[in-house]
Structures are given as structure tokens and as C-alpha cells.
Amino acid sequence: xxxxxxxxxxxxxxxxxxxxxxxxxxxxxxxxxxxxxxxxxxxxxxxxxxxxxxxxxxxxxxxxxxxxxxxxxxxxxxxxxxxxxxxxxxxxxxxxxxxxxxxxxxxxxxxxxxxxxxxxxxxxxxxxxxxxxxxxxxxxxxxxxxxxxxxxxxxxxxxxxxxxxxxxxxxxxxxxxxxxxxxxxxxxxxxxxxxxxxxxxxxxxxxxxxxxxxxxxxxxxxxxxxxxxxxxxxxxxxxxxxxxxxxxxxxxxxxxxxxxxxxxxxxxxxxxxxxxxxxxxxxxxxxxxxxxxxxxxxxxxxxxxxxxxxxxxxxxxxxxxxxxxxxxxxxxxxxxxxxxxxxxxxxxxxxxxxxxxxxxxxxxxxxxxxxxxxxxxxxxxx
Ligand SMILES: *Cc1c(COP(=O)(O)O)cnc(C)c1O
Numbered sequence: 311x312x313x314x315x316x317x318x319x320x321x322x323x324x325x326x327x328x329x330x331x332x333x334x335x336x337x338x339x340x341x342x343x344x345x346x347x348x349x350x351x352x353x354x355x356x357x358x359x360x361x362x363x364x365x366x367x368x369x370x371x372x373x374x375x376x377x378x379x380x381x382x383x384x385x386x387x388x389x390x391x392x393x394x395x396x397x398x399x400x401x402x403x404x405x406x407x408x409x410x411x412x413x414x415x416x417x418x419x420x421x422x423x424x425x426x427x428x429x430x431x432x433x434x435x436x437x438x439x440x441x442x443x444x445x446x447x448x449x450x451x452x453x454x455x456x457x458x459x460x461x462x463x464x465x466x467x468x469x470x471x472x473x474x475x476x477x478x479x480x481x482x483x484x485x486x487x488x489x490x491x492x493x494x495x496x497x498x499x500x501x502x503x504x505x506x507x508x509x510x511x512x513x514x515x516x517x518x519x520x521x522x523x524x525x526x527x528x529x530x531x532x533x534x535x536x537x538x539x540x541x542x543x544x545x546x547x548x549x550x551x552x553x554x555x556x557x558x559x560x561x562x563x564x565x566x567x568x569x570x571x572x573x574x575x576x577x578x579x580x581x582x583x584x585x586x587x588x589x590x591x592x593x594x595x596x597x598x599x600x601x602x603x604x605x606x607x608x609x610x611x612x613x614x615x616x617x618x619x620x621x622x623x624x625x626x627x628x629x630x631x632x633x634x635x636x637x638x639x640x641x642x643x644x645x646x647x648x649x650x651x652x653x654x655x656x657x658x659x660x661x662x663x664x665x666x667x668x669x670x671x672x673x674x675x676x677x678x679x680x681x682x683x684x685x686x687x688x689x690x691x692x
Contacts, residue, residue, distance in 0.1 A: 438461045
């Protein structure tokens with residue numbers, strides 16, 4: 311059977327077929343991206359009566375006829391026009407894409423629904439994942455749903471509620487005294503030893519495809535239009551890269567003909583490798599020595615997707631800004647106080663970033679701005 315998609319290295323352009331479960335490029339160690347053939351009739355399916363999930367976009371996803379997705383109803387989250395918050399920040403057309411309502415409480419559900427689906431289709435019985443927290447909860451839940459085992463490697467500093475959710479879904483949890491990079495090394499050696507599938511961010515190409523549905527959904531919720539700007543709290547980078555990939559695919563298929571939006575990354579002052587590399591005009595990061603911030607998902611000192619993120623920011627005419635933990639807390643309380651959104655600290659960071667970008671004139675008052683709240687706040691409370 312002819313493959314519906316192929317894999318193309320994001321750095322050297324090398325290609326391979328989609329047999330089995332791929333990792334990074336064999337030639338240069340950089341992430342593969344999924345490439346689809348021209349497919350003019352690609353369109354979303356009608357929302358099923360049982361609800362609106364990201365699988366409505368399966369025509370844009372790596373799924374063959376007859377394959378069944380591992381799904382818990384992820385996606386279909388609200389895009390909230392936030393006029394009260396917008397007034398406070400000087401943004402007349404502010405929208406918050408609220409990913410908190412996803413199964414397992416974060417947008418990680420999208421990526422892991424897709425990646426666990428592909429892993430199971432490739433015959434995987436055992437999964438391994440390093441996490442700053444939410445990817446571990448999502449892996450645990452989707453593995454359980456698929457009837458396979460998951461081993462999750464998380465830093466000891468992960469919020470305790472998140473750790474207990476990982477256990478509650480029945481994953482084997484390994485606590486690492488270190489950051490997500492150390493967890494990644496542990497997960498990789500475990501996976502190599504056991505023959506488990508390693509689902510680390512961008513070490514396989516499918517989590518990104520699931521995250522891409524965030525961009526497809528934003529465009530659809532704006533009536534198949536792009537916003538002027540997207541503000542995203544970037545850690546590993548799959549959200550930022552995935553939203554951009556969605557917008558590019560929508561343009562390439564002429565489903566949306568607007569100008570592509572500017573993409574902005576927000577990081578925490580205590581871990582801002584992308585912000586530093588962007589300011590210095592570099593095309594990759596140097597590892598951030600001692601990452602610290604309350605926004606656990608942003609504690610990624612050396613993201614594998616650094617080149618891709620920096621390319622998205624520059625190609626889109628965007629930028630990167632860092633915010634303090636105090637501003638992150640204020641951003642999250644603003645979301646609750648003015649819009650009744652229970653934002654994760656990472657969402658608080660994105661809001662704080664949008665405020666700074668407006669103050670610095672990088673966002674105009676009339677811009678249609680989408681800020682991503684990537685997860686639910688309750689997971690971070692004791
Ligand atoms: C993982 C995570 C992030 C960072 O996402 P990337 O797409 O990997 O940059 C941001 N917010 C939350 C809540 C997360 O769980």
C-alpha cells in the first residue's frame with residue numbers, strides 16, 4: 311500500500327518512509343517532520359454527535375484507513391474572546407485558547423493521543439517518556455487507554471499533584487534528581503535496554519502532528535482565518551512549531567489564504583535559552599545552566615527543537631520575551647480574576663508575555679492576538 315505520508319529531516323532534508331516507529335534523522339540527529347502529498351480535498355469531518363475532538367482533523371494527521379485512534383476526546387477546547395483582560399492589557403481583540411479542559415488537564419493530550427496511536431499501530435507494548443509533568447500524565451492516561459505500559463521519568467521538582475496524577479493513571483514513575491534533560495537521558499537508555507518506544511519531545515515526529523491540531527482549531531474557530539499574532543509559552547517547542555506547521559499546511563492547501571501570523575515565544579527569566587539565542591541572532595541555543603521557574607513546562611534548558619523554534623520566530627516576523635515568576639503568577643491570576651480561566655503558570659507566562667509585547671509595541675492595540683493557556687491551574691496546586 312502506498313504510504314500517505316513520508317518523513318523529512320528538518321535540518322538536512324533527508325527523507326525516509328513511515329514504516330515502524332521513527333526516531334530522529336539517522337544522518338544528523340535532528341527531528342523529522344511529517345510530510346503529506348498534495349491532497350486538495352483535505353477537509354475537517356463534521357463534528358460527530360458525541361463531541362468535537364482533534365480527530366475531526368484526521369485528514370491532516372498520520373492515520374491510515376482502518377486504524378483506530380487512541381482517544382479520550384482531546385481537542386475542541388474553547389477559544390475565548392477575552393475583552394476584560396484585553397482592556398487591561400491594551401489589546402482590543404484578545405483571545406485565550408484555553409487548553410485546560412483537555413483530558414489530563416493540558417494540551418499534551420493532543421500530542422500523546424497522536425503519538426500513542428502511532429506507537430500502538432507500530433506494535434509497541436511499552437512506552438517511555440521524560441517529562442516536566444504534563445506529558446507524563448498524558449502518556450500515563452493514553453497508555454492505559456491503549457492497554458500498554460508506560461514508564462515516566464520526571465524531575466523531583468515536578469508539582470506533587472502532577473506526580474500523583476501520573477501514578478493514578480497507573481504508569482511506572484521514576485523520579486530523577488535533575489531537570490528534564492537528565493530525565494531524557496534516563497528514558498532513552500531505558501527504552502534502548504527494554505525495546506520500549508521513546509516518546510520524548512521531537513525525538514519522534516508524531517506528538518508534533520497532534521499539537522498541530524491546536525493551530526487547525528484556532529483557524530477554524532476564527533472562521534478559517536489566521537489571527538495577527540500567536541503568543542505561546544515555549545518549553546520543548548512542539549506547540550509553537552506545531553501551530554506554525556498547521557498554518558503553513560492550511561496555506562499550502564489554500565484552505566486559508568490570509569497572511570501568516572507573527573509567532574511569539576514566551577519563556578521564564580530563570581530558563582530562557584530561546585530568548586537569549588533569538589536576541590543574539592543565533593540559529594541554535596546554548597544549554598541554560600540552572601533552570602528554575604514555577605512554570606514547570608518551561609524548565610527545558612536545551613530543547614531539541616531549538617533550531618525549529620528560532621526559525622518559526624524569524625520566518626514569521628515574531629520575537630521571544632522572558633518574564634519573571636512574579637509576572638507569571640500575576641498573569642495566571644489575571645486569567646482567573648478577569649476571565650474565570652484557571653490557567654497553568656505557563657498560561658500565566660503567555661499572558662504576561664502578551665502584556666510586555668504590547669507595552670514594547672511588538673503587538674498593536676488592534677491586532678487580533680491569540681494567547682495560549684496550555685494547561686489547567688489545579689494541577690499545580692497542592
Ligand atoms: C509542556 C508544556 C509547555 C511547553 O510546551 P512545548 O510545546 O513543549 O513548548 C507549556 N505549558 C504547559 C502547561 C506544558 O505542559
